[in-house]
Amino acid sequence: MxxxxxxxxxxxxxxxxxxxxxxxxxxxxxxxxxxxxxxxxxxxxxxxxxxxxxxxxxxxxxxxxxxxxxxxxxxxxxxxxxxxxxxxxxxxxxxxxxxxxxxxxxxxxxxxxxxxxxxxxxxxxxxxxxxxxxxxxxxxxxxxxxxxxxxxxxxxxxxxxxxxxxxxxxxxRSIRSIAFHVEKMNRYSTMQADDMASRGRRLARHRLLTEFPLAFLKAYLVRRYALYGWWGLVISTNFAYTRFLRLAKTYERELAARARSDSGAA
The missing domain is CATH 3.90.550.10 (Spore Coat Polysaccharide Biosynthesis Protein SpsA; Chain A)
Structure with a gap:
């Protein structure tokens, strides 16, 4: 000792x-x-x-x-x-x-x-x-x-x-299992959407189209997940989906806020 x-x-x-x-x-x-x-x-x-x-x-x-x-x-x-x-x-x-x-x-x-x-x-x-x-x-x-x-x-x-x-x-060792990772993705993306809302950040709509493929390529190539073989395909997809979820939840909030505004103006 x-x-x-x-x-x-x-x-x-x-x-x-x-x-x-x-x-x-x-x-x-x-x-x-x-x-x-x-x-x-x-x-x-x-x-x-x-x-x-x-x-x-x-x-x-x-x-x-x-x-x-x-x-x-x-x-x-x-x-x-x-x-x-x-x-x-x-x-x-x-x-x-x-x-x-x-x-x-x-x-x-x-x-x-x-x-x-x-x-x-x-x-x-x-x-x-x-x-x-x-x-x-x-x-x-x-x-x-x-x-x-x-x-x-x-x-x-x-x-x-x-x-x-x-x-x-x-x-x-952040990922116990895929099931654990899915729960973590959902929890983290909600916190990230909350953070974006608290800072008044608005979503560029085109990112809903580009976020997933660009994030996948970042993980698969830049992070070199491709070297893990088939496992690299799995974790790259999960990474990209996490990034997409953050934006999807931000957009969902914007739609809900707009609906409330329209309802109040009616």
Whole structure:
């Protein structure tokens, strides 16, 4: 067992009993503490998290940004590492973080980005071509914190802040099954439509025609899902449908608002 680093790891969760142990175990080698904020799990998420040594807080769901800010406030250290319940720090990433903090908290940057790579249910780890995206996951909360947006859970560094890049990846197992993915698509697209409405964004009608094929090509070619063979066809189609649903729900709201307006004017 290695000596812990002055880093608090925090995870927001709900109904993640089957995945949260992997997440907690992946950081237990370096974390000074692991904080889990549960928003009303109906399974054994809390029991599993506590059995792995995490401290669990309960907080009603108010959106991604507010929930992560609550978790930030629950941490005792200023250096934080954010981990989702469906993610796991790879051994290479843990080793890199240990090296970064070998002489104490790094002074080169207050925000460190991590490459988060897809891992599907039938895989043991990220494929060499796995799609990944960069997010700030290791940071000093005295300098910047998560956005308060209920939809966009992103750390907001101040203007001119220095960003570092960790080279080792994080494993992201976001899709338990196709059935789970369909439910997630429906939930996320509704939140995205709500966000667009709250910001007064209007839909360009032509996007109802172009969104699906363009999103499919983005997933299949740009994200290199084609390299997964037939599975790549499945996940590309699901990705495109998620993008289309967001617009379809936005258009549905516009039609309903117009009908209310016409009814009131009659």
């Amino acid at each position: 290695h000596e812990s680093l002055p880093i608090s790891v925090f995870i927001i969760a709900r109904d993640e009993a089957d995945r949260i142990a992997r997440a907690i175990d992946s950081v237990s080698d370096f974390a000074d503490e692991v904080i889990v904020v549960d928003s009303g799990s109906r399974d054994d998420t809390i029991a599993v998290a506590e059995s792995r040594g995490a401290t669990v807080f309960r907080n009603d769901w108010a959106g991604y940004g507010p929930q992560k800010r609550f978790a930030e406030d629950a941490c005792r250290n200023d250096w934080l590492f954010n981990l989702d319940a469906d993610e796991a720090a790879t051994p290479e990433l843990v080793a890199e973080i240990r090296k970064l903090f070998a002489a104490g908290p790094p002074g080169t940057a207050s925000f460190w980005q991590v490459r988060i790579k897809d891992v599907f249910a039938h895989e043991s780890g990220p494929a060499p071509w796995a799609y990944g995206y960069n997010q700030i996951r290791l940071y000093d909360r005295r300098v910047g914190r998560f956005s308060e947006s209920p939809v966009h859970d992103t750390v907001r560094p101040p203007a001119g802040a220095r960003l570092g890049q960790l080279s080792a990846p994080m494993a992201h």
